[in-house]
Amino acid sequence: MKKIILILTTTLFLTLNADAKEESDKEIKQIPEAQMSVTEHKGKFNGTSIKYKVSAGDSHLLDAKGKPKANIFHIAYTRTDVKNSESRPLLFVFNGGPGSSSVWMHMGLFGPKRVVLPSDAEQVGAAPFNLKDNPLSLLDIADMVFIDPVGTGFSTPLGEYEGKAFWGVKQDAEILAEFVRVYITENNRWNSPKYLAGESYGTTRAGAMVKELQEGWGSIDLNGILLISSIIDFQTGDxxxxxxxxxxxxxxxxxxxxxxxxxxxxxxxxxxxxxxxxxxxxxxxxxxxxxxxxxxxxxxxxxxxxxxxxxxxxxxxxxxxxxxxxxxxxxxxxxxxxxxxxxxxxxxxxxxxxxxxxxxxxxxxxxPASYAIDGAYTAAIQHYFANDINVKRSEPYHVLSGEVFVNWNWLYGNSARSQGFINVTPFISKGMRQNKDFRVFVANGYYDLATPFFATEHSMNHHGIDLNRVTMKYYEAGHMMYIHEPSLKTLVNDIRAFILP
Structure with missing residues (x-):
């Protein structure tokens, strides 16, 4: 009888282990292999001819147990014809939403190519769209990394993790701060001047990331943040x-x-x-x-x-x-x-x-301002992927995800005292107090009804912000002021002066 029980127990143990292994193998199979396309290019920016490479692909971030938790798709531009490249300014660029990919500032402002729209706010219509070289790109003076947060672009949760684990003010800032740490480690950029550049909710994200990056031991100190069409205190706009x-x-x-x-x-x-x-x-x-x-x-x-x-x-x-x-x-x-x-x-x-x-x-x-331009930017990024940087994927590139937005956790922290209007301005102020070289650039559009300029002024005039280290600029355009050609040129010059004072 004992022998029969032993055989049954052993059989059950082996069966359970086989099932566990099958489940484990299934989990491993569910995690796609990281893809990375690296291409070499030449271009002329601000009158300077340069060589640069584009690394477009995935970065698998791990949890505390070493298991993959999130894939962050990003597009990194690195100048290759200079010595001591680690001393070049490095910009981490993202848009907002929450739920938006980085397509807008990538294809509208900073990238080596941009989609050109009518400056006078006319509807764009259908393809073909005007995608051309962007001589105003900052590539001559800075390297740039365009980041798609989880749930946008090609970025996804991995393994046992669900999107909601990253869809919140604090959760989003934590995972993107981790991406910054991994990127500068893998690419030997710890000693580079570092900036965050966010647009719209991306400015909220930048403020939250200042806290995640700069506070505590082992901090990653920033040289500054660029706030394009800013919303950092939601009481001013709700x-x-x-x-x-x-x-x-x-x-x-x-x-x-x-x-x-x-x-x-x-x-x-x-x-x-x-x-x-x-x-x-x-x-x-x-x-x-x-x-x-x-x-x-x-x-x-x-x-x-x-x-x-x-x-x-x-x-x-x-x-x-x-x-x-x-x-x-x-x-x-x-x-x-x-x-x-x-x-x-x-x-x-x-x-x-x-x-x-x-x-x-x-x-x-x-x-009207959204449906006038959305098709042009969507087509531009897809065309650029396939024809310029060899990114060819069958899965959809999520330009703007409603699923991310409706599931967003606006609470910062876990206690009931965190309830209320999210406000990251104090994080920026504290970042200034703890880092004497930390500066802020703010770009405002006079015709922006999503993140109005007077609301941003109110934020900057409160919470102990050091106005001597804040550069405020205004443009006769809207939320994406770079659509307006005269504003684009002025904005780029203003940013250049900020990065290289």
Whole structure:
């Protein structure tokens, strides 16, 4: 009997181990092999002819047990015809969303090729699109790594990990900070000047990464961050009931938009957009903010003054302003400004106009600035992959993932005290205090209704930011100001001056 039990036990043990091995093998098979395409190129940037290589592919990051947890697809540009290349500035570049790949700043601003769109905010239409060499790229002075966060581009979770493990403010910053550490280790760039360059939510990511990279022992100190169309304190841009701050911070962009579309009643009273916006800022901070703060305590004369000036600065009807209780959110504004003409203005770039099937609803059916350009950037990156850097994959390249966005964890930390508006400005301020060489570059579009410039100014004027190390620049364009050719040229020159002061 004992012999039978021993045989059964042994058989069961071997069966369980075989099943475990099969499951383990299955897990290993599920992890695809990392792919990397390396190509050699020549180009002329800022008048300088250079040679460079492009390394486009995967980086498998490991967890504490040495198991693969995430694949980060990235495209790295490295100049090859210089000595001591490790001393060259190194930029880590990403866009926002959350859920966006790095295609926008790659194919619109920093890359050696860019898709050229009409500067006057006209719709682009269908292929063929204008993809050409970008002599304004920074490759003559800096190496660059374009990063696609998990769930975007070709980046994916690996093994037992799911996307939600990386889809959150802190989780995202942690995994991308780990990518930076691995990259500079594998490529001998620990002693290179290092910058983070983010756009939109990418600026939030940059702020969170400052904390992950610079705090604690074994830190990776940064030379600076570039914030393109910044949102680092979400209280300034979230029209949650009871939060009056966005009505103040969005007003100068409402005014700039009205100026652009000739909706300002007495536009000739001001000599320039800059003069007009400066007056609007002053009104927003003082009379307007005061009346909003007073609420029911505001006197009729104060309310009338605010209504009249809101009309003067935005062109919106006084009755509409009054019925809105002096509080008009971005979507109401975008729909109302040109409603009489059957037009809606864009959110990412309010220079763009669109038409909705229903004129009387309070929100547009889609952002005119988004659908005007999306197809061009999508086609451009796919064409570039196949024809220039030998990246040929059958799986979809996720330009912008809705799955990432809807599953995003906006809480920073685990306690209930973390609830509220996410604000990474204190991380940037602390980074400045702990690193005397840490500087901040901020690019603002006057016509950006997604991340308005006055909201960014508010963030920079609080939380102990050292304004002596902040470079603030403004462009007569929208969220992606590099679409506008004059703004692109000015922006690149401003960034060059920031990196090489």
């Amino acid at each position: 029209f949650t009931e009871g939060n009056d701050l966005p009505y103040v911070t969005f007003l100068p962009t409402y005014a700039a938009t009205a100026w652009y579309h000739n909706k300002v009643p007495n536009k000739s009273n001001w000599n320039s957009l800059q003069e007009f916006v400066a007056e609007t800022r002053d009104f927003a901070l003082n009379e307007y903010a005061t009346v909003l703060l007073k609420g029911a305590l505001a006197k009729p004369a104060e309310i009338d003054n605010v209504v009249n000036k809101l009309h003067a600065y935005t062109g919106l009807k006084k009755q509409y302003i009054t019925q809105s209780k002096l509080r008009i959110n971005e979507f109401l504004f975008m729909k109302e400004l040109m409603r009489d003409e059957g037009k809606v203005v864009g959110r990412l770039d309010s220079r763009y106009l669109g038409e909705d099937a229903n004129i009387v609803v309070d929100q547009f059916e889609a952002d």
